[in-house]
Amino acid sequence: QVQLQESGPGLVKPSQTLSLICTVSGGSVTSGGFFWSWIRQRPGKGLEWIGYIYYSGRSYYNPSLESRVSISKDTSNNQFSLHLTSVTAADTAIYYCARSGGARAPTESWGQGTLVTVSS
Amino acid sequence: DIQMTQSPSSLSASVGDRVTITCQASQSIGNFLGWFQVKPGKAPKLLIYDASISDTGVPSRFSGSGSGTDFTFSISSLQPEDIATYYCHQYDSLPHTFGQGTKLEIK
Numbered sequence: 001q002v003q004l005q006e007s008g009p010g011l012v013k014p015s016q017t018l019s020l021i022c023t024v025s026g027g028s029v030t031s032g033g034f035f036w037s038w039i040r041q042r043p044g045k046g047l048e049w050i051g052y053i054y055y056s057g058r059s060y061y062n063p064s065l066e067s068r069v070s071i072s073k074d075t076s077n078n079q080f081s082l083h084l085t086s087v088t089a090a091d092t093a094i095y096y097c098a099r100s101g102g103a104r105a106p107t108e109s110w111g112q113g114t115l116v117t118v119s120s
Numbered sequence: 121d122i123q124m125t126q127s128p129s130s131l132s133a134s135v136g137d138r139v140t141i142t143c144q145a146s147q148s149i150g151n152f153l154g155w156f157q158v159k160p161g162k163a164p165k166l167l168i169y170d171a172s173i174s175d176t177g178v179p180s181r182f183s184g185s186g187s188g189t190d191f192t193f194s195i196s197s198l199q200p201e202d203i204a205t206y207y208c209h210q211y212d213s214l215p216h217t218f219g220q221g222t223k224l225e226i227k
Contacts, residue, residue, distance in 0.1 A: 004163075047207055047218040062215040063121075096164065104211055106154040106169035112162060 002027035004097045004111035012091075012118050018084040022097030022111060029073045029080055030055055035100045037107060038071060038082045040093040048093075052100070053080055087118045122146050126208050126219025134227045139195040141222045143208035148188045152212035155184055155193045157204045158221075164207075168193065200226060 008020035022036070029036055037052035051061035053071045061069050065084070073080040084091060094113040100106060123146035133139050143153070151171040158164045166175045168184035171191055181196040195202055203226055208219040 046220040047209070049216040049218070051215075060214055064215075098164075100211065104152055106166055106211055107209065107216075108166045108169070108175065110163040110165075 002099060002109045004099065004109060006095060006097050006111045006114040008114060008116070010115060010117060012087055012116060013120050014088055014118055015086055018082070018087050018091060018116055018118070020082045020095055020097075020114065020116070022080050022082075024078050024080070024099075027099070028075075029078055030075050033102055035102065035105075036071075036073065036080045037098045037100060039096045039098055039107070039110075041096070041113075042090070042093040050082065050084075050095075089118050092116065092118045121215055122149060122210055122213060122217050124208055124210055124217050124219040126222060128222060129220060130223045130225070132225045132227050133198050135198055135200060137198045139198050139202075139224065141193045141206055141208075143186075143191045143193070143219050145189045145191075145210055149210045149212035151187045152210060153184075153186070153191050154209045154211065155182075156207045156209060157202075158207060159204045167206075198224075198226070 003025045005023045012018045034055050035052040038050040041047050051071050053059040059071045068085045070083045094115050096113045098107045098110040125144045153171045155168040156164045167178050167182050172184045184193050186192050205221045205223045207221050
């Protein structure tokens with residue numbers, strides 16, 4: 001059973017870059033066919049898909065965030081990362097990392113989520 | 121983007137009641153729809169995928185149906201541990217999108 005765990009700063013200043021890491025156990029970020037995602041939930045809002053990176057390294061982003069977001073993976077540590085630049089208070093959210101079994105497959109495994117607050 | 125309209129936004133029911141949540145897509149998504157249960161501080165849990173298939177280990181009281189644009193999620197007999205927020209999620213096309221959630225409470 002794959003397990004995912006988010007880590008990173010809980011507080012980021014406005015205009016800075018939010019960086020989070022997802023550590024994967026019980027599976028490999030290089031396993032064929034899997035997509036590794038970031039999803040967030042802003043206060044009082046629903047879930048928002050940020051983007052994902054394919055096992056091959058290709059990535060896809062939500063157009064609403066595409067100019068500020070990048071997702072990468074570190075195969076040596078079996079991790080993948082989220083970087084969101086020029087953050088504002090509107091980026092305050094619980095950030096989840098997750099895995100799906102393909103482009104048209106459900107997100108079947110999730111981390112517990114980590115709260116990131118953007119504030120000076 | 122495909123918009124997912126989920127209703128109701130909140131629901132109060134008694135233990136043993138049947139509960140139903142609906143989700144409507146702004147365009148056809150085939151059966152590429154999942155239902156999640158989210159509890160505070162816990163990893164979201166996939167309950168139903170491909171509109172009607174229960175994930176491994178999910179109690180049989182949870183079910184889903186529908187295709188195209190209209191989908192339904194049901195709990196046949198509400199249990200206290202079912203208190204959570206439930207979301208529908210389309211994965212037919214990018215960007216993936218979610219319903220606004222249904223917060224379920226016990227009367």
